[in-house]
Amino acid sequence: xxxxxxxxxxxxxxxxxxxxxxxxxxxxxxxxxxxxxxxxxxxxxxxxxxxxxxxxxxxxxxxxxxxxxxxxxxxxxxxxxxxxxxxxxxxxxxxxxxxxxxxxxxxxxxxxxxxxxxxxxxxxxxxxxxxxxxxxxxxxxxxxxxxxxxxxxxxxxxxxxxxxxxxxxxxxxxxxxxxxxxxxxxxxxxxxxxxxxxxxxxxxxxxxxxxxxxxxxxxxxxx
Amino acid sequence: xxxxxxxxxxxxxxxxxxxxxxxxxxxxxxxxxxxxxxxxxxxxxxxxxxxxxxxxxxxxxxxxxxxxxxxxxxxxxxxxxxxxxxxxxxxxxxxxxxxxxxxxxxxxxxxxxxxxxxxxxxxxxxxxxxxxxxxxxxxxxxxxxxxxxxxxxxxxxxxxxxxxxxxxxxxxxxxxxxxxxxxxxxxxxxxxxxxxxxxxxxxxxxxxxxxxxxxxxxxxxxx
Numbered sequence: 456x457x458x459x460x461x462x463x464x465x466x467x468x469x470x471x472x473x474x475x476x477x478x479x480x481x482x483x484x485x486x487x488x489x490x491x492x493x494x495x496x497x498x499x500x501x502x503x504x505x506x507x508x509x510x511x512x513x514x515x516x517x518x519x520x521x522x523x524x525x526x527x528x529x530x531x532x533x534x535x536x537x538x539x540x541x542x543x544x545x546x547x548x549x550x551x552x553x554x555x556x557x558x559x560x561x562x563x564x565x566x567x568x569x570x571x572x573x574x575x576x577x578x579x580x581x582x583x584x585x586x587x588x589x590x591x592x593x594x595x596x597x598x599x600x601x602x603x604x605x606x607x608x609x610x611x612x613x614x615x616x617x618x619x620x621x622x623x624x625x626x627x628x629x630x631x632x633x634x635x636x637x638x639x640x641x642x643x644x645x646x647x648x649x650x651x652x653x654x655x656x657x658x659x660x661x662x663x664x665x666x667x668x669x670x671x672x673x674x675x676x677x678x
Numbered sequence: 679x680x681x682x683x684x685x686x687x688x689x690x691x692x693x694x695x696x697x698x699x700x701x702x703x704x705x706x707x708x709x710x711x712x713x714x715x716x717x718x719x720x721x722x723x724x725x726x727x728x729x730x731x732x733x734x735x736x737x738x739x740x741x742x743x744x745x746x747x748x749x750x751x752x753x754x755x756x757x758x759x760x761x762x763x764x765x766x767x768x769x770x771x772x773x774x775x776x777x778x779x780x781x782x783x784x785x786x787x788x789x790x791x792x793x794x795x796x797x798x799x800x801x802x803x804x805x806x807x808x809x810x811x812x813x814x815x816x817x818x819x820x821x822x823x824x825x826x827x828x829x830x831x832x833x834x835x836x837x838x839x840x841x842x843x844x845x846x847x848x849x850x851x852x853x854x855x856x857x858x859x860x861x862x863x864x865x866x867x868x869x870x871x872x873x874x875x876x877x878x879x880x881x882x883x884x885x886x887x888x889x890x891x892x893x894x895x896x897x898x899x900x901x
Binding site: 513514515517518604607608612623625626629630632633634635636637638640641644645646647648649650661662665 | 738740831835846848852853860863867871872888
């Protein structure tokens with residue numbers, strides 16, 4: 456019977472020790488202890504990463520410790536080191552935007568602006584996941600943030616530019632990303648009175664005229 | 679002869695004790711000790727505020743101490759408390775945007791978009807002053823940042839809205855501020871490849887078509 460656990464089906468990571476274990480016998484062993492161990496490992500990895508996201512969203516890199524992340528995740532500092540090696544590596548894992556960019560740009564070009572606005576608002580309003588795009592605003596990690604910035608440029612801006620037809624696609628991708636970042640700042644940080652009162656479709660109606668020309672290849676200075 | 683000191687001409691703070699002192703005689707007293715004391719106090723106040731800006735730009739509120747700010751400013755913690763009372767009050771002083779907004783909006787309406795872009799870029803490129811507008815991006819102070827957000831809305835967004843003709847001025851002021859915040863994020867945090875290669879006038883040429891319609895009363899959805 457396949458394992459229906461979302462944690463194990465989501466994870467693409469290899470399970471270091473399971474390959475050397477004998478396959479469990481589902482008919483004779485009603486408590487399959489050996490097969491639950493890798494699943495626990497995946498869950499612990501995810502818990503550690505979530506704790507690291509919370510830590511780096513709230514504290515500067517220099518003020519964040521492996522010990523505090525471990526405590527928040529309910530594991531030992533040694534386990535954090537075993538799974539992620541160093542604080543710097545954990546930081547790099549947190550500041551990876553691939554999955555967010557995939558979701559943000561998951562629409563046909565002619566409706567991409569609206570999708571981007573609605574997706575951004577849904578992730579900022581619901582607080583159901585880590586607001587990775589908004590983390591790009593953090594000023595506190597600048598000393599270390601070279602890798603984070605490089606990730607953001609490659610995984611968000613370059614990924615968008617590759618989708619765009621017309622001249623100056625990289626520049627237009629930067630400007631479109633900037634408009635989105637500004638909208639995110641108005642919502643999440645400034646908590647602007649007017650915009651936060653509108654429903655997402657109304658906000659999209661306001662922002663599509665700013666964004667869609669940048670995406671479709673109409674240089675803003677030509678309008 | 680007027681005092682040409684930039685420190686004293688910039689400062690709008692009253693000098694608590696100087697009004698009760700006799701005017702110094704420049705011809706008979708080569709070392710005017712009495713008049714330098716209030717200026718020292720002003721300089722120390724400014725040093726403490728600058729140190730607090732650096733501290734709150736780099737560390738979360740909870741990770742920032744009066745002792746560290748005092749050490750950075752080269753004064754005693756007691757002096758910080760004497761001048762500013764509490765850490766919270768010092769934080770509120772740092773997150774005040776009046777002077778920045780005055781400079782940012784110091785242009786006629788028909789050239790306001792270009793002025794805003796050029797002013798933003800000049801303060802972000804030169805690093806000659808504290809980047810108060812960019813501090814609005816900080817996610818680390820959210821727990822305490824109610825007053826900072828209220829200041830930003832009142833001193834930046836409401837001040838801009840009061841300048842704008844036409845319908846929905848508060849909403850358009852929010853959107854225009856958002857476009858600027860996004861540009862600031864592209865420059866300062868993301869350090870976007872394309873935009874940072876352009877000169878300020880070229881960036882203004884790109885952003886005026888996004889910004890000026892918001893300022894002039896043309897609702898973006900009507901275009």
